[in-house]
Amino acid sequence: MNEPGSGQTPSEGSDAPPQTLRAAQGDNPIGQIVQADIAGFTAGWPLHQTPPLGSLLKVDEAGTIYAVVCNARTESIDGRPPVARLSGETDLESYLEKHPHLRHLLQTTCDAVVVGHQDGAQVRHYLPSAPAPLFAPVRVCSDEETARFSQELDFLKLLLASTTHADEMTAACLRRAAAAHTTAGGGSASGGDGRAFLVRAGKEVARLLGAEPQRLTSILRRVRP
Amino acid sequence: MTLDFQRLAAQLDDLGPDLRSQGEEAGQRLARALEAAHVWARRPDDLRRRLAEAQTSWRPAEPLDGPLDAAVDAPPTPADYVALATDGSHIDVERHSPLPCYLLNVGWARIHYGRSPDAELASRPELAYGDHRLALDDPADASRQAPVRGDLLAAVRAVREVETLAELAAIDDADLPVAALVDGTFLLWGLAREEITAPVKRYLLDEGMIPALDRLRALARERPVLPAGYVSRPDRGEVVHSLRLAVCPVARVDCRACPRRDDGSRPCDDVGVTTDRQLFAALLAPGQRSAVFVRQATPGSIEAQYYGEHRPATFYLRTPLGGADEIACVEMPLWLAKDGERAAALHALLLDQCRRNMGYPLALMEAHEQAVITGPERESFRRLMEAEVAAEGLVVGTSAKAMSKRGRWL
Numbered sequence: 001m002n003e004p005g006s007g008q009t010p011s012e013g014s015d016a017p018p019q020t021l022r023a024a025q026g027d028n029p030i031g032q033i034v035q036a037d038i039a040g041f042t043a044g045w046p047l048h049q050t051p052p053l054g055s056l057l058k059v060d061e062a063g064t065i066y067a068v069v070c071n072a073r074t075e076s077i078d079g080r081p082p083v084a085r086l087s088g089e090t091d092l093e094s095y096l097e098k099h100p101h102l103r104h105l106l107q108t109t110c111d112a113v114v115v116g117h118q119d120g121a122q123v124r125h126y127l128p129s130a131p132a133p134l135f136a137p138v139r140v141c142s143d144e145e146t147a148r149f150s151q152e153l154d155f156l157k158l159l160l161a162s163t164t165h166a167d168e169m170t171a172a173c174l175r176r177a178a179a180a181h182t183t184a185g186g187g188s189a190s191g192g193d194g195r196a197f198l199v200r201a202g203k204e205v206a207r208l209l210g211a212e213p214q215r216l217t218s219i220l221r222r223v224r225p
Numbered sequence: 226m227t228l229d230f231q232r233l234a235a236q237l238d239d240l241g242p243d244l245r246s247q248g249e250e251a252g253q254r255l256a257r258a259l260e261a262a263h264v265w266a267r268r269p270d271d272l273r274r275r276l277a278e279a280q281t282s283w284r285p286a287e288p289l290d291g292p293l294d295a296a297v298d299a300p301p302t303p304a305d306y307v308a309l310a311t312d313g314s315h316i317d318v319e320r321h322s323p324l325p326c327y328l329l330n331v332g333w334a335r336i337h338y339g340r341s342p343d344a345e346l347a348s349r350p351e352l353a354y355g356d357h358r359l360a361l362d363d364p365a366d367a368s369r370q371a372p373v374r375g376d377l378l379a380a381v382r383a384v385r386e387v388e389t390l391a392e393l394a395a396i397d398d399a400d401l402p403v404a405a406l407v408d409g410t411f412l413l414w415g416l417a418r419e420e421i422t423a424p425v426k427r428y429l430l431d432e433g434m435i436p437a438l439d440r441l442r443a444l445a446r447e448r449p450v451l452p453a454g455y456v457s458r459p460d461r462g463e464v465v466h467s468l469r470l471a472v473c474p475v476a477r478v479d480c481r482a483c484p485r486r487d488d489g490s491r492p493c494d495d496v497g498v499t500t501d502r503q504l505f506a507a508l509l510a511p512g513q514r515s516a517v518f519v520r521q522a523t524p525g526s527i528e529a530q531y532y533g534e535h536r537p538a539t540f541y542l543r544t545p546l547g548g549a550d551e552i553a554c555v556e557m558p559l560w561l562a563k564d565g566e567r568a569a570a571l572h573a574l575l576l577d578q579c580r581r582n583m584g585y586p587l588a589l590m591e592a593h594e595q596a597v598i599t600g601p602e603r604e605s606f607r608r609l610m611e612a613e614v615a616a617e618g619l620v621v622g623t624s625a626k627a628m629s630k631r632g633r634w635l
Contacts (some may be wrong), residue, residue, distance in 0.1 A: 101336050101587070
């Protein structure tokens, strides 16, 4: 889209960012913050490429903020509701190629709950003093980063307090973190570090949800290997 | 208070019966109009002579490329083509605003279909302020200026749309067919003849619309660029006017001496369908187009004086199955209409565009979405202007009326 008042010719307008981030970014697309407050943010992603529910995100801009994905959606960019034509097309990519304008009219965003920030050398499992900056790039943390961040489990309190999909997100986050611990710890056949992590995390969730046994059971069922 | 629906409802009660009787009469008129269309389709030379001789304020249309009642199928749609469209919107000069200015926004959609699918949807705003932009000077008379607002601003916008269309059409270097569409017409209908003063003519026509159309024509000489205006649900009636003149009982039609009947009706009212749309809804099957028609230009009108070979020719199109069923009017420059192959290609591309968007060309709709300035955007624009004016240390002067509208002051 052109900058307002830039006086661009339409030919210059064609330099607008094409929706080919998928190709440029391979398996690790980068998101961009479009709305933020202290406790969470919404980030745009290449079409249909949000990071999975429960994955740990990192914003490295004016300090580092960590957040966990709690929701995601693909929707019309201008408020016009997409209407299904039910054309019988079975392949999404070829559908988008036949209707090339659609990539420009849809956007994929995800919401994330802030679970901590970097304070010098320390990772703090509580809210930062300022929201993530608008338009800052957002990355999905590597297994090493995820394992390191989840060494301490204080962040679980923030996840469980989320107003969006708290239990599903917490369970998904623990599953992903356990896998990350396994990979980061050398990936033993028995699940090694991941298993130990889950036991530790399970105890912490049990402590936090002592007064809510139903929620506790529901989460524990969802993380059972 | 708002609209008084109770009082309105009483008037609506009369509407139903009126509509019903009008409907019956319209049905009979349509049947007679169709019959006349088929009869006069076989007498093209007589029709042409009658229309040429007629003394009338109507501007009847003559078929250019086939019989009056033709119903033409489209050739197959090419797999690779480009749909290009521009549309505009504007914020008019407002007396209540702190800084007199207007904002034009031209939006466009350029969509490549086929082997290398791609799309560009964008818009370009143009802010104009200052005396020299807001009024056109008349070099012949220093006391005369044409303020650029209202109809004149709408005409400037129409010019920008076609200029942008020509710019965009020039970018595509491939040999693909390009449907280059604007919403409505590329004639500056909105302008009354007395509004076409020398500066207006120079700015809008000599330096605006005509060179843009010339550029499109030059492009079209090299490759299949197909410029057209698309009117959804048109209200035009020039083919019906031709039928009216054709069936007139007077040998040389003279509407000033109409042999009215005792009840005051005109003999030609027998075939007086309200618009061409109704006629072609009965003549065309979904996806078909009519013959290309050229309307007689009123001597001295804009099109007669300035448009030359860019004069508009039109065909009616019945939208294809699968979307809204309607008769649309497609307007193209005469030079395009005279090339039967190109007119057919335009027909095919428009059908494909309509199929993709429930009966209205997709590229046009997306261009419109790019162009439109929403209510909240208008409000943001107003605030931005005020902030700019205030930041320069100028007093934000607005009218008492505008102030009072912003809230209920208790």
